[in-house]
Amino acid sequence: MIQPARRAHHQVTFAVLALAVATYALLQSLVTPVLPTIMESLHTNQTTVTWVLTAYLLSASIFTPIMGRIGDAVGKKKMLLVALGALAVGSALAAIATGITLMIIARVIQGVGGGILPLAFGIIRDEFPLPKVSSAIGVLAALTAVGAGLGLVLAGPIVDLLDYHWLFWVPLIMVLLATAAAVVFIPESAIRTPSRISTTPALLLSAWLVCLLLGLSEGPDWGWTSGKVLGLLAGAVVIGGAWVVVEARSTAPLIDMTMMRLPAVWTTNLVALLIGVGMYALMAFLPQFVQTPTSAGYGFGATITESGLILLPLSITMFAVGIASGPLAARYGSKAVVVTGSAVTIISFALIAFAHHDKWEVYIATAVMGIGLGLAFSAMASLIVEAVPAHQTGVASGMNANIRTIGGSIGAALMATIVTSGAGSDGIPKESGYTNGFAMLAGATVLALIAALAIPAARRGHPATAQDLPHAELGLVPGGTLLGADPE
Structure with a gap:
């Protein structure tokens, strides 16, 4: 029998994908704490500079599912390289931008990199031994949130030691490394959905x-x-x-509505929407809360760097739990992990809403939140991949990520309205605004828990759709190992 060409070990493939996902995740939040600096440097105003965030959000929301769908059809590696290339071009343009117009255009181009996440999930499903798929997807899903948290942590030190241009030079270096490694080590999958888009x-x-x-x-x-x-x-x-x-x-x-109506898909997407409401709103407003001068009667007068460090426990615990989520899902089921994560997240929001008078209270709350979000994010990604046929992995994962982003936009908008509704004449919100806002986020997470309980249970440790396609189409050989991958 002719043996297939040897492919890179799945752990090498995973390392390359992790670097790509981490880079994209960093760019989600690196610029958030330093918008005032960018506004001053580019000689623009508050309204215009917010488009540095809005343009990126809109672009990523559009291209994430589209890139995933095209990848399913023409090849995931090809489209991953396109997404990385867009991220590189956008980062380079943002780094050299001397005006707000070019900066916004650069951020739109960077948004095309949103396709990295669904494409990475699809590559994992195509290339990894079946028992390794859930764990690998869980870690990458956790990395998206961890990277966003680390972006807030690293923004201050980067700007203090260098300048804001390095918020884009550093990711550019990471993207170029990831692109070169992807060309060499990531194989092109034989699983396609050849059809007109x-x-x-x-x-x-x-x-x-x-x-x-x-x-x-x-x-x-x-x-x-x-x-x-x-x-x-x-x-x-x-x-x-x-x-x-x-x-x-x-x-x-482009998006199969029959697939979107699958019970495991729509319930998981609903959880993603509601979890997104809480997580992204917290990342946007907790730094503002701790930066509030103590003269307001609350807050800690923290610097940009100090406010980022407040979120460091969240990133650490989220990543640690993300690594453990795969074995936990294999033992107890992905649904149980999502339910547990949602329940823990409720506790963390309640803590931060009603116990935020000392820094140690906020550190504990963010650490607990990292545990909850790490469990929920990782297992949600696995549930989506388990619930759909292999040829729809990219587009299904892309829509799940998109729905999470939409949830984040809803949460941020609601939080902004609640926090600023009682602002004084000096423009500083009242403490009650933050308390009510964080309590609202806890309420959204309660709804996420209810939605998680509605997710259909799958057989533990087995992707629900592993039987959807014959072994030849899945690229499996007897024993459940993907062709060219080394079993472990």
């Missing part, structure tokens, strides 16, 4: 996401009853409905 669903998806996320992002500033915000949200509903109809009738849908 319709442009109409892609345009409709892009349009309703832009309307929704722009309306949510600008609602606190423009006013929730303003014509622009109401028009954007109404447009999101109308265009979103049209998108669903077109996708359901399409012979080559």
